[in-house]
Amino acid sequence: MVTIKDIARKAKVSTSTVSHVINGTHYVSEGLMNRIIEAMEEENYHPNLIVRGLRSKRTNTVGLILPEISDLFLSELARLIETLLANEGYQMIISNSEDDINKELESVRTLYKKMIDGILILPTTCCKINIEELKEQNIPVIFIDREISYINTDVVKIDNVKGCYKATEYLIGLGHHDICYIGKNLGTSTSIERENGFKKAINDYGLSMRKEFLIKAGGTTYENSRKALADLLNNYKYLPTAVVTEDDKMAIGAIRAINDFKLKIPDDISIIGFDDNMIDEFLVPRLSTVKCPMAGMAETVVKILIDKIKNNNLDNIKKVILEPVLVIRESTGKLVK
Structure with a gap:
């Protein structure tokens, strides 16, 4: 079985450098990265999808961070987003923050290590995500349904x-x-x-x-x-x-x-x-x-995200507010005096 040591030996670099390339945990020069990728390809060490992603700096993977996966509304929204992303050739990784700041940060770190192309998130109240740092790595971040006044990023929400x-x-x-x-x-x-x-x-x-x-x-x-x-x-x-x-x-x-x-x-x-x-x-x-309008929310989120990933226009911030619709059923009636 091929190991990181074998790849490091073939590429004439340290094992830690190979690890940084695989996990995205540290900057590695383009020349060294290409040598490591070539060694990985020759040894068939890494899954082809990830190798292609390293080569193009894309993995066609998007992260979705939710505060409560079991919530009926959020689970259905996640399903719609996943379907739309799949139609565009992207896979989705879902993470549950439980509305906890630390879990949210850990989710972002984990997704970053997986070299995702973008992050969709319903942020916590005191969100501490460094949006600018992610932008520097060409990772767009879109807030869904919630916004944070001190964070300048794309938002898709309902009125x-x-x-x-x-x-x-x-x-x-x-x-x-x-x-x-x-x-x-x-x-x-x-x-x-x-x-x-x-x-x-x-x-x-x-x-x-x-x-x-x-x-x-x-x-x-x-x-x-x-x-x-x-x-x-x-x-x-x-x-x-x-x-x-x-x-x-x-x-x-x-x-x-x-x-x-x-x-x-x-x-x-x-x-x-x-x-x-x-x-x-x-x-x-x-x-x-x-x-x-859940379908409209999912479509808008995916459209903005794909555009940012493909065209790298991370500085063109968009805020989309969708119209709510009143649905009247049997639980409401005229006041009975």
Whole structure:
């Protein structure tokens, strides 16, 4: 079996230099790199895909970093992106940051070592990725759904403020004035913008907002939102007649709480989510929601990424904001007095 020592001996370099070329962990001059690549090709040491990638400085591989792989919306978005990339001749590596800064940085380092051609990421709140350093290595980075004010890179997102505004406005139009909002309290741009959209609608229509009706669930699980709404229903004498949630996952947890208190949807409490997950159609009642144009988001992200990889125009920063669509189903209804 051929080893790194054999390649180093053939190329007349140190084993550490061979390792740097393979892992992309240190700068190696073009002349030395070519000698090592030729030795690898002659000895059939490295997979052809990687060897061709080293030769052209391309591997046709893209990294996708998600905060929660199990999330229905994100898993479907990942599937769409992967399919579109495959159509362009690229493979995708998925990494889970769990919304943890250190795990996010480690994911970027791992992807860099694999010599990926680009990175797609839903960044953490305090993202510490050195975008400029990656650009110097001709690695484009595109943020999806979230943006960081102090990081100048491409962003593809939905108009979160408008989405939650439209949801709240619709409920107000049905006669609801006591409307509760359930957010995750993660501090991400998405969380902040959606909450701001809710508040703006309440203010624009001259409604007063009880502080108890602005709920911070403190997490992303079904149980977080179930418990948060259950605490309100159990301990507060004034009940909301409608609920807006940061996403559909929060809505499902809230539905459980409403059912546990023997209240009816939408007769007693209307509820509307955000994202339009595939499961929404199968809930009873079917969930009204704000639809994020997932296919359009995936197509836009891939189009921008491929253009940057092929044309190396990393300095032409793009920010694309997609329009949300209100989807009305059976979980919302007119206020019953």
